[in-house]
Amino acid sequence: MHLHIEGTLEPELAFALAARNGVTLPYATEDELRRAYSFSDLQSFLDLYYALMAVLRTEDDFADLAHAYLARAEEQGVRHAEIFFDPQAHTARGVSLGTVIRGLSRALDAAQETYGITTRLIMCFLRDESAASALETFEAARPYLDRITAVGLDSAEVGHPPSKFKEVYALAREAGLKCVAHAGEEGPPAYVWEALDVLGVDRIDHGVRALEDERLVARLVADRIPLTVCPLSNVRLRVIDDLAAHPLPAMLDAGLLVTVNSDDPAYFGGYAHDNFAAVRDALGLDDAALRTLARNSFEASFLDEATRAAYLAEVDAY
Numbered sequence: 001m002h003l004h005i006e007g008t009l010e011p012e013l014a015f016a017l018a019a020r021n022g023v024t025l026p027y028a029t030e031d032e033l034r035r036a037y038s039f040s041d042l043q044s045f046l047d048l049y050y051a052l053m054a055v056l057r058t059e060d061d062f063a064d065l066a067h068a069y070l071a072r073a074e075e076q077g078v079r080h081a082e083i084f085f086d087p088q089a090h091t092a093r094g095v096s097l098g099t100v101i102r103g104l105s106r107a108l109d110a111a112q113e114t115y116g117i118t119t120r121l122i123m124c125f126l127r128d129e130s131a132a133s134a135l136e137t138f139e140a141a142r143p144y145l146d147r148i149t150a151v152g153l154d155s156a157e158v159g160h161p162p163s164k165f166k167e168v169y170a171l172a173r174e175a176g177l178k179c180v181a182h183a184g185e186e187g188p189p190a191y192v193w194e195a196l197d198v199l200g201v202d203r204i205d206h207g208v209r210a211l212e213d214e215r216l217v218a219r220l221v222a223d224r225i226p227l228t229v230c231p232l233s234n235v236r237l238r239v240i241d242d243l244a245a246h247p248l249p250a251m252l253d254a255g256l257l258v259t260v261n262s263d264d265p266a267y268f269g270g271y272a273h274d275n276f277a278a279v280r281d282a283l284g285l286d287d288a289a290l291r292t293l294a295r296n297s298f299e300a301s302f303l304d305e306a307t308r309a310a311y312l313a314e315v316d317a318y
């Protein structure tokens with residue numbers, strides 16, 4: 001539910017694509033680059049994240065990126081993946097939106113046959129860019145809307161409240177798309193309220209800070225709004241000091257429809273199963289809690305009802 005495809009770029013593929021495209025990386029070896037992946041804060045992560053995107057230039061590059069992710073996802077036991085991409089991070093470098101969407105779609109189309117994984121694509125707006133830029137991106141995406149299930153909102157949260165993107169979300173809903181938004185990761189509960197009431201989102205990405213507002217928790221529970229929580233990301237970005245202090249059990253106890261996700265797994269120390277295993281070990285979650293988390297993921301997904309029911313039956317039979 002919460003996976004940025006650009007955040008799945010592993011050092012091996014970064015070097016291979018750099019060589020293919022004649023891009024020089026500021027790292028001599030894969031080992032040196034891998035060491036750079038242990039950044040110390042949000043800004044050093046974002047600096048590396050955007051610098052490495054320079055290797056993504058052609059349709060083949062985006063297809064190879066998504067293929068590599070899906071191969072790892074299969075090893076991790078993932079059955080369905082709803083995948084974010086950031087068009088503005090590519091169009092700003094002169095890569096066309098069509099190149100990005102065609103490349104990703106090629107890999108996603110093959111995913112069910114190759115990896116037994118169903119997929120959806122979610123187009124995110126960078127919230128630290130302007131509302132006008134988001135509108136321009138949405139208009140440019142109109143020819144490809146049949147490939148896109150939902151719109152989302154990501155990048156640096158604080159200072160960029162959801163309400164800034166009211167207009168583009170209204171257009172997305174008019175076009176029949178689902179809506180999600182990052183909110184309540186570093187930003188306050190007020191941003192979660194805005195995502196719900198101003199943007200009309202179907203899911204909240206992160207939302208861990210919603211726990212600070214009892215009325216908000218009651219609203220999220222009553223409306224069965226899913227929260228896509230990313231435990232290893234929260235620790236690496238210092239949203240939470242220690243995994244053992246993660247609020248996931250409190251969120252489950254509150255009756256929130258919470259899910260476990262990997263965010264930018266190449267950078268944050270693990271993919272989907274790694275996150276499940278980490279919270280199981282650090283928080284002492286039992287099989288029933290893990291089963292609830294797996295069920296929640298399918299309930300939170302944008303699958304059609306028949307496919308959702310089939311996946312839920314598989315979880316129940318496990």
Ligand SMILES: [Zn+2]
Binds near residue numbers: 004154205263
């Ligand atoms: Zn994210």
